Amino acid sequence: MDICFRRFQLMAKKSFSLIAMALLLSSCSSEPPVSLVTPSTPVTPGKSQQSQEPMRGIWLATVSRLDWPPVSSVNVSNTASRIRQQQNALTNKLDQLKSIGINTVFFQVKPDGTALWPSEILPWSDLMTGTIGENPGYDPLQFMLDEAHKRGMKVHAWFNPYRVSTNTKPSTVAELNSTASQHPSSVFVLHRDWIRTAGDRFVLDPGIPEARDWITSIVAEVVSRYPVDGVQFDDYFYTESPGSTLNDNETYRKYGGAFVSKADWRRHNTQLLIEQVSRTINKLKPDVEFGVSPAGVWRNRSHDPAGSDTRGAAAYDESFADTRRWVQQGLLDYIAPQIYWPFSRSAARYDVLAKWWADVVKPTNTRLYIGIALYKVGEPSKNEPDWMVNGGVPELKKQLDLNESVPQISGTILFREDYLNQPQTQQAVNYLRSRWGS
Structure with a gap:
C-alpha cells in the first residue's frame, strides 16, 4: 500500500480527479497467479443478476469513423452545419436501431488516446473535427446518452484501453506532438516512456502500473460524470502482430521478477487492470455494469483441459487475457465473447463456443451476451x-435461436452498426426487424 500511495502522490500532480485517485488507491494489487493453467472451479460469485429484457445490442464504432461520425462532416467548414450533420446522422441511426428492436448501443467513446467527451485527461478526438484537441462544439457522449435514453435505449461506454493511435505514420506523430501546448496533452507527449509500438500502432505498455492507473482514471471520469448504463472494454489488451511485436522486455525486467514466464506476467497485468476498473466502478456507481468483449476462444482444449473443443486464436495465449477467470471471480457483470463463426466452421463452431461459455457463466452471476x-x-x-445462403438469414436465425434457447445466454450483440446499411445485409436486417422490432 505504501508503494501505491507514493504512486498516487506523483499522479496527483497531473490532471486526475481526486475521486478517481481515491478509488484507484483502493484497488492496488500485485499478487502473481498461482499457476499457468487456471482452476476449473469458480472462485467467487459476482453481484446478483438484475431482472431485465434480453440484450439486443449493437456496437457503434467511432475509430477511423467506421460507423460515426460521417466522414464527409469533417470537411464542413461551418461549425453549426458540421454539428447538425453529425447529430442528425446519429439520431437517424438511433431511429433505425429502435425500429429493428435494438435496446442497447455500445458506443465507442475512447477509440484511441483521445476522447469523445470534454475530458480533463484526454484531448478531444480528431474524429469530430479532423484535429486532435479541437473542441467540436458539443459533447458527443452526452448527446448520445440524451437521444438514446429518450428512445428507451441503454448506452454502454465502450473503451479501447491501450490503443494510442491506429498507425505510426510521421504525420500521426506530428499530430500527437502538436498537443504539447494543449491541456490536456496527449499521453504520447506526457508519458512517452509508457508508449510502445505493437501491431503497427502506438499503444500503452500494460506492464506499467501508472499506465493502468491512468486508464482506470479515465473510466472513473466518465462513470462519475455521465449517466452511462455500462462500461465495456473490447478485446484489445496485449495486441501484437508477427511483424510488430510489443517490446516490453525492459518492463518485464523491472516488474516481472515474481513470475516464471513473461506470458504469466502479462496475464497478471491484464488481470490487475480488470480488477482496478471493476472495483472503481462498483465504488463509484454500483448500478453501472462492467463488461468485456473478448475473442470468442478463451483457450483451446489442446492447451488446457478446461478449454473449448476449438482450434482458434485464444485470448489467454495471444491477448494475455484470462477472461474465464474474470467471470469466475465475479469481476464482470457481463461478458460478450465475439463468436464470429458459423455452425459449420469446424475450427471454432458457433454452437460449441456458445455452449462452452454458457457452462462457464452457469455457476456465477455474470451475464453472457454473444457477439455475432x-x-x-x-x-x-x-x-x-453459410453467410451467403439466402442473404445469410438461415445462419443468423440458427445463431439467434440458439442464443434464445440456452438459459445462460442473456442476449446478442451485433458487430457493427454500419453493416445494417450495406446492400448485402438487407435480407438479414429485414429478418431482424421482423423478429425483434415492435
Missing part, C-alpha cells in the same frame, strides 16, 4: 459459405 458477425453476412467466403 453481422459484418460477415452476405459476404462471399470460401471457408464460411
Whole structure:
C-alpha cells in the first residue's frame, strides 16, 4: 500500500480527479497467479443478476469513423452545419436501431488516446473535427446518452484501453506532438516512456502500473460524470502482430521478477487492470455494469483441459487475457465473447463456443451476451459459405435461436452498426426487424 500511495502522490500532480485517485488507491494489487493453467472451479460469485429484457445490442464504432461520425462532416467548414450533420446522422441511426428492436448501443467513446467527451485527461478526438484537441462544439457522449435514453435505449461506454493511435505514420506523430501546448496533452507527449509500438500502432505498455492507473482514471471520469448504463472494454489488451511485436522486455525486467514466464506476467497485468476498473466502478456507481468483449476462444482444449473443443486464436495465449477467470471471480457483470463463426466452421463452431461459455457463466452471476458477425453476412467466403445462403438469414436465425434457447445466454450483440446499411445485409436486417422490432 505504501508503494501505491507514493504512486498516487506523483499522479496527483497531473490532471486526475481526486475521486478517481481515491478509488484507484483502493484497488492496488500485485499478487502473481498461482499457476499457468487456471482452476476449473469458480472462485467467487459476482453481484446478483438484475431482472431485465434480453440484450439486443449493437456496437457503434467511432475509430477511423467506421460507423460515426460521417466522414464527409469533417470537411464542413461551418461549425453549426458540421454539428447538425453529425447529430442528425446519429439520431437517424438511433431511429433505425429502435425500429429493428435494438435496446442497447455500445458506443465507442475512447477509440484511441483521445476522447469523445470534454475530458480533463484526454484531448478531444480528431474524429469530430479532423484535429486532435479541437473542441467540436458539443459533447458527443452526452448527446448520445440524451437521444438514446429518450428512445428507451441503454448506452454502454465502450473503451479501447491501450490503443494510442491506429498507425505510426510521421504525420500521426506530428499530430500527437502538436498537443504539447494543449491541456490536456496527449499521453504520447506526457508519458512517452509508457508508449510502445505493437501491431503497427502506438499503444500503452500494460506492464506499467501508472499506465493502468491512468486508464482506470479515465473510466472513473466518465462513470462519475455521465449517466452511462455500462462500461465495456473490447478485446484489445496485449495486441501484437508477427511483424510488430510489443517490446516490453525492459518492463518485464523491472516488474516481472515474481513470475516464471513473461506470458504469466502479462496475464497478471491484464488481470490487475480488470480488477482496478471493476472495483472503481462498483465504488463509484454500483448500478453501472462492467463488461468485456473478448475473442470468442478463451483457450483451446489442446492447451488446457478446461478449454473449448476449438482450434482458434485464444485470448489467454495471444491477448494475455484470462477472461474465464474474470467471470469466475465475479469481476464482470457481463461478458460478450465475439463468436464470429458459423455452425459449420469446424475450427471454432458457433454452437460449441456458445455452449462452452454458457457452462462457464452457469455457476456465477455474470451475464453472457454473444457477439455475432453481422459484418460477415452476405459476404462471399470460401471457408464460411453459410453467410451467403439466402442473404445469410438461415445462419443468423440458427445463431439467434440458439442464443434464445440456452438459459445462460442473456442476449446478442451485433458487430457493427454500419453493416445494417450495406446492400448485402438487407435480407438479414429485414429478418431482424421482423423478429425483434415492435
